[in-house]
Amino acid sequence: MSEETIKSELQMPKGDELVLSSSPHVRTKESVPAIMGKVMLALVPAVVAGILFFGMDAVRVIVYCIVFCVGAEALWCKLAKKPVWGTIRDCSAALTGLLLALNLSAGVPFYVCLIGAFLAIWLGKQVYGGLGHNPFNPALVARVGLLIALPAAMTTWVPTGKMGVTNAEYAKGFYNQNEWQQLEAGAEPDALTCATPLGIVKTTPKVLGNTPEAQNNYAAVDNPTMLREYFLGNRGGCLGETSGLALLIGAVMLICWRLINWRVPLCYVGTVALFTGIVHYFMPGVTPTPLFHVLTGGLLLGAIFMATDMVTSPMTCAGCVVFAIGCGIITSVIRIWGNYPEGVSFSILFMNALVPLIDRWCVKRPFGYIRKRG
Numbered sequence: 001m002s003e004e005t006i007k008s009e010l011q012m013p014k015g016d017e018l019v020l021s022s023s024p025h026v027r028t029k030e031s032v033p034a035i036m037g038k039v040m041l042a043l044v045p046a047v048v049a050g051i052l053f054f055g056m057d058a059v060r061v062i063v064y065c066i067v068f069c070v071g072a073e074a075l076w077c078k079l080a081k082k083p084v085w086g087t088i089r090d091c092s093a094a095l096t097g098l099l100l101a102l103n104l105s106a107g108v109p110f111y112v113c114l115i116g117a118f119l120a121i122w123l124g125k126q127v128y129g130g131l132g133h134n135p136f137n138p139a140l141v142a143r144v145g146l147l148i149a150l151p152a153a154m155t156t157w158v159p160t161g162k163m164g165v166t167n168a169e170y171a172k173g174f175y176n177q178n179e180w181q182q183l184e185a186g187a188e189p190d191a192l193t194c195a196t197p198l199g200i201v202k203t204t205p206k207v208l209g210n211t212p213e214a215q216n217n218y219a220a221v222d223n224p225t226m227l228r229e230y231f232l233g234n235r236g237g238c239l240g241e242t243s244g245l246a247l248l249i250g251a252v253m254l255i256c257w258r259l260i261n262w263r264v265p266l267c268y269v270g271t272v273a274l275f276t277g278i279v280h281y282f283m284p285g286v287t288p289t290p291l292f293h294v295l296t297g298g299l300l301l302g303a304i305f306m307a308t309d310m311v312t313s314p315m316t317c318a319g320c321v322v323f324a325i326g327c328g329i330i331t332s333v334i335r336i337w338g339n340y341p342e343g344v345s346f347s348i349l350f351m352n353a354l355v356p357l358i359d360r361w362c363v364k365r366p367f368g369y370i371r372k373r374g
Contacts, residue, residue, distance in 0.1 A: 034132070035310075036091035038257055040098055042250040043305065047102070049233045049243035053160040054106035058239050062101040064110050067119030069097030076126045092131045096120050099139035102240025102301060103345075104146075104147045107158040112150060116142040137309050138354045140302075140345045147345070157196055157236040197221045197230065199298040202341035207285030214285025222288040230295040240305075241298040251304045260308035263320045268303040269294055271328025279336060287336045299331065302344035312352045319362035321357075326351045 050058045077084045087093075100116050123145070124138030125131065147154045185339040195203075200221050207214040230237060233243030240247075254260045273290040280287050293299065307313060307327055314323050327347045334343025 032090045036095045040095055045246035045249040046240045049246040050239035053233050057106040061104055063115035065101035066094050066097035067123055068114050069093045072117045072121040091137040096138045103143045103238050105157050112153050114147050118354050119145040136349055137312050140349050143345050159236050160234055186230040198341040217285040218288040222292045241301045244295050244300050247300040261320045264308045264324045265303040267321050268328050271325045272332050275332035289298035297342045307348050314355055314358045316362045319358045322358050323351050344367050
């Protein structure tokens with residue numbers, strides 16, 4: 001090899017041959033609209049299950065929330081003199097609207113969807129600078145805000161179409177006693193309400209100790225027949241938290257597409273199961289079995305689609321584990337000893353606030369870094 005060849009090979013690249021840019025240096029070809037579209041596609045099984053069980057009321061709530069959220073984002077951009085179409089076309093507002101709808105009952109009036117849309121987009125997202133800057137999940141901000149401002153509308157649940165007198169053994173425990181008597185008499189009331197499984201547990205007096213009475217304290221809502229119905233989705237509650245089967249299908253889709261860190265839902269659900277399992281083992285009259293807690297309420301919906309939000313969850317794998325365990329502990333404490341029957345929304349929002357600290361604690365050590373002594 002000649003001397004000139006060696007010099008040419010050792011020559012440093014010129015300035016115009018280098019690409020200068022700030023971090024991150026590892027990028028993906030997937031765009032924001034593509035990611036949002038895949039998440040909405042993963043929500044399709046839950047949406048279909050909600051429509052099958054609640055009928056056209058579910059369609060009404062979903063359409064209202066999506067339209068209102070997109071409209072709220074367009075109005076904000078118009079007032080802030082930002083490009084309207086350039087912000088809306090990323091589909092983040094539509095996804096927020098869909099998640100908001102899945103956190104509401106099929107019987108909520110339209111103004112609940114309207115207020116929730118403005119809470120999610122304006123208070124939960126745009127006030128912090130828009131997509132990528134919000135510290136809290138926008139849909140959960142709206143849900144908690146509505147729960148505090150409009151508790152009656154947010155805790156009025158409608159029964160599914162399959163919870164009728166034809167399935168008396170299952171349905172009787174969820175209907176209001178007066179409404180159930182009207183149904184048995186052949187009446188057709190203008191509207192029906194029902195209790196959720198967690199609502200029944202919260203209103204059931206706790207029995208301390210490990211006596212036979214304590215072991216049967218929640219037998220009416222925690223038995224193999226009821227657990228099977230919960231898994232399929234035949235129960236009152238929010239649109240998106242009914243069918244555990246549909247939510248698990250969506251989880252598999254997101255994990256296969258590598259859009260979520262599987263450690264978050266696994267550690268979140270596992271923590272709730274372990275915590276409630278320990279309490280149930282020593283005090284069965286205080287809380288139902290772990291499987292009941294996993295299949296009821298918004299645990300699966302929150303663990304799969306809310307706690308895994310790319311913007312509001314930790315960046316490192318260790319941080320995701322800490323984050324998920326914290327969510328699970330707070331959820332379990334609220335469900336067992338808190339005033340609310342459900343604790344998923346509060347736990348995720350609380351842990352969202354701690355994400356910057358978790359990222360700082362769980363940051364990876366740079367290559368070659370040596371910690372100073374003393």
